[in-house]
Amino acid sequence: MKLKPTPPKDAVNRYLRDVEGHITDKTHYNYSTTLRRFLEWCDERGIEDMNDLDSELIDRFKEWRLEDVKPITAKNDMNTVRNFIEYAATIQAVPTGLSDLIRIPKVSEDDEICDEYLTRQEAKSILQYLSKYEYASTRHAVMLILWKGGMRLSGLRALDVRDFDQARPALEIRHRPETKTPLKRKEKSERDVILSPDSAEIISDYINDRRDETTDKFGRRPLISTREGRAARTTIQKYVYTSTRPCHHNGGKCPYNRDPDTCEAIPFDQANKCPGSVSPHAIRRGYVTAAQNAGQPKDVTSERVNMSGKILDKHYDKGSHDEKAERRREYLKDI
Known part of the structure; x- marks a missing residue:
């Protein structure tokens, strides 16, 4: 098969168009972010034609990523690159079979597990603060739904006003x-x-009194809205980062001894730089752990948050050994 000269950027753009519609917006964003790094790497090394790529060069890209990111991130990146190279072979930009030569980093089970989660006490403190000082605000509604529902960010964004019964x-x-x-x-x-x-009642008050009465470009009334329409993923993330900064809900006290006048995490757009702020997914992990500690049956939690019991145990239940032992106490028999 004769290869066709193909600039890396053109190949990436064609691949992203090809997979669009078959994957979620978040996955598409993740793919484009990874492949943007790949294009930066190609540009730094003067690689202007996909024809010039081989397995040795792609392995060097893997080593380059491992210098800056955790093994689990490099593993995800290389899976994306392998899928991209497999596609590139179909447009005759690289040799057929090149994707089979790409080695994916191996990671330990511990590396696959993220320990970041919001504790029940932290969630309680945050919601109490919001209920008192920002009652039924958009930020209050976001934190309430994410915590009480244990849902993914995509589930929150998908909600319309009509979906609230x-x-x-x-x-x-x-x-x-x-x-x-x-x-x-x-x-x-x-x-x-x-x-x-x-x-x-809080969600109802948010809809009636505080919600921006807008529609999205499809004429739908998003539950979590802005003046422009449906709240973007990044906007919701910023609501979460600002709400979970410890100083935001504990009376202004910083557990990291930072000066609020100079702290880089104080601006709305920079709240993720606070060591104590967490992502929306950490709220989901926290809900699962709190539900298990409270004795909620695993199948009830699994169905409520839409995940298998196996995934729940491996990635989401962050209970300590003591907490997990206490859960079993009432079921134990003296035998």
């Missing part, structure tokens, strides 16, 4: 890829999340 009360999470709010597991992620009356 105050009578039950519940949030109805639905997969709507045709209007740009896909769920991670598609229809398998669809479910209804039952709410307490107190939580439902």
Whole structure:
């Protein structure tokens, strides 16, 4: 097979167009971020044609990534690169079979597990603060739904006002890829999340009094909205980072001895630089751990947050050995 001259940037753009529509927006963003790093690496080394790539060069890219990121991140990056190279072979930009020669970094089971999570006490403190000082604000609604529902960020973004059933009360999470709010597991992620009356009242007050009355470009009324329409993933992340900074909800005290007048994490756009702030996914891990510690049956938690029991145990339940032992106490028999 004769190879066709193909600039790396052109190949990447064609690949991203090819997979668009078959993957979620978040996955597409992750792919584009990884391949942007790959293009930077190619540019630094003067690689202007995909024809010039071979397995040795791609292995050097892997080594380059391992200098700056954790093994699990490099593993994910190289899986993306391998899929991209496999596609590049179909457009005759690289030799057929090159993707089979790409070695993926091996990681230990511990490296695959993220320990970042929001504790029940932290969540309680945050929600108490928001209820007192930012009642029914967008930030309050975001933190309340993420914590009480243990849901993914994509599930929160997918919610419309019509998906809030105050009578039950519940949030109805639905997969709507045709209007740009896909769920991670598609229809398998669809479910209804039952709410307490107190939580439902806060969401109702948010909708009636504080929500920006806007529609998205498809005419839908997003539950979490901004003046421009449906809140972007990055906007929701910023709400979470600012809410989980310890100084935001503990009376202004910084556990890291930083000066609030000079702290880089004080601005809204920089809150993720606080060592104590956490991501939306850390809230999901925290909810799962708190639910297990409270004695909620594993199958109930699994169905509520839409994950298998195996994944729940491996990646989300952050209970200590003592906490897990206490959960088993009432089931033990003296034999």
